[in-house]
Amino acid sequence: MTETMDQIYSSWANRLRKNQGIRSLMDDLGKATGHPDEILLGGGNPAHIPEAEEIFQDVFASLAKDPNVKSLLGDYQAPIGNDHFREVAAEYLSPLLQSNLKKENIAFLNGSQNAYSYLLNLHSGPMADGSFKKILLPIVPEYIGYADQTINEGTFIANPPNVVPTGKNRFRYELDKRSFDLTDVGALAISRPTNPTGNILPLSDLEWMEEKTKPKNIPLLIDLAYGNPFPNLIGNEAPIHYESGRTISLSFSKIGLPGVRLGIVISDSDTIETVSSFSAVGNLAVGNLGVYMMELLFQRDILPKLSINILRPFYEAKRDQALALFTTAFQKMGVDYEIHDPMGGFFLWIRFPSLSISNQKLYHLCKDKRLFIVSGHYFFPGLNTDFSHTEECIRLTYCRKEEELARGAQILAEIVASHQAKSK
């Protein structure tokens, strides 16, 4: 059987066929049965927030009534969007990203996941000069969806972060500047806020890295799926601006429109042109619905205010609710736990230092009870040194209803409590 697979599928295909994290997570999300006992704390679906949904439905209704709907349904865009929409985005995003953007700096893709599948391959692998370039993840854990996006195996490099205690049962990951090494690096990638931890890398760390990367012309990819200017789930941290040497990606998913599949890449014109070539080959064209909705949302100047007035307060309240529910359940059951400071995004990253089973096994035990979480081991692509957190951590979303979070907390606490080493 395996031999046949090797014969008919490429090594990349065979690598993807092994159950990778992003597939397992999205399968869990898509296969939810709606059973009342199901507790869906695994995937990255945003919450259904009525105030936001009303705005999106209104925009959708306006489009449906517009005579241009014929074009929305019946015409292809250019591979990364028609110039008109790129101009609209450049003009609207310029003040928000403190830069003077032109349409040549803008590309639309079918989600930022799609954008990264091009960006990571565009900067890594065999180069014209015979070298092999890699993607450095300056801090792991990092977004599960990057792993396996590169056609070439062994493309990611990463070092363990510094683990800094920040309070009782709390910690934070910080950049380990001593192990920062740019040998063979084609690009750096960070998400800010970081999925899975909710960490927000200080601007001073970004600037420190750029002092090293800029002289070597190594681009810094900054994934703002949860960041500014929308959904802006960055607490009190400073926003990111665009400047040369950076490639920024924005997404419509976490504002509440994951089904629309719109990602926006902001970069220098050469990178945008290259992304356009990838998109023509991989997609022919970006989908229309997202860019048409974007035009109305930008014209009506809705998203920054929606983010600050509705989305951020909603997610911060959910975070506090989840923290209270999970810490109460853990303490009641005598669970040994630590939570990464949740500074942004909408996940909790929890470490169980005394866990006597792997986090993968914990995932399966939870799934048996219809509780879906994500095992943390997937979030360390490129890390080849021992780091106990790879086996001890899990990620869960707090985008769900209070009652579902409470049941999830209870089940998780019970399972972990019965699988703890006596002394550690």
Ligand SMILES: Cc1ncc(COP(=O)(O)O)c(C=O)c1O
């Ligand atoms: C950090 C990060 N980047 C990118 C994505 C991909 O999002 P989308 O393709 O929906 O824009 C996600 C989705 O969860 C994410 O968490």
